[in-house]
Amino acid sequence: MHTSQVEQENLATVRRGYEAFNAGDMGTLAAVFRDDVEWYGSDLGALRGTRRGKGDLFTLFGELQQETNGTFRSIGTAYAAAGDQVFVRAITTGVRNGKQLDTEDVLVFGLSGGLVTRVDVFPHDQKTYDAFFA
Numbered sequence: 001m002h003t004s005q006v007e008q009e010n011l012a013t014v015r016r017g018y019e020a021f022n023a024g025d026m027g028t029l030a031a032v033f034r035d036d037v038e039w040y041g042s043d044l045g046a047l048r049g050t051r052r053g054k055g056d057l058f059t060l061f062g063e064l065q066q067e068t069n070g071t072f073r074s075i076g077t078a079y080a081a082a083g084d085q086v087f088v089r090a091i092t093t094g095v096r097n098g099k100q101l102d103t104e105d106v107l108v109f110g111l112s113g114g115l116v117t118r119v120d121v122f123p124h125d126q127k128t129y130d131a132f133f134a
Contacts, residue, residue, distance in 0.1 A: 006084070039119045071095045086109040099131070
């Protein structure tokens with residue numbers, strides 16, 4: 001299967017975002033998202049709901065790091081692109097109040113003009129998240 005130039009660029013953008021998130025590089029991370037980005041989490045659990053705008057999204061990221069004393073990580077293990085979408089299978093880990101998080105997720109990133117405009121998060125095991133953040 002042939003990957004177009006736009007798809008290759010979108011993959012690179014999302015990979016750069018993952019690297020920046022895990023390194024705590026907020027400057028690079030800010031350059032990956034459009035100001036009006038929308039983040040759609042599960043309708044259940046501690047991380048539920050929609051985040052609109054970089055400020056709201058980065059508040060979520062900060063809360064994740066605060067709740068886990070900086071241990072929250074999401075490592076992309078498989079990436080695929082189709083037009084303006086990038087699909088990522090990720091291993092998500094962290095430690096909180098003596099509990100260990102180690103689960104898989106799928107995230108779908110929508111991009112436009114080389115920037116992330118939308119993220120849909122699909123947890124593999126919502127109960128694991130709920131127990132971790134309870």
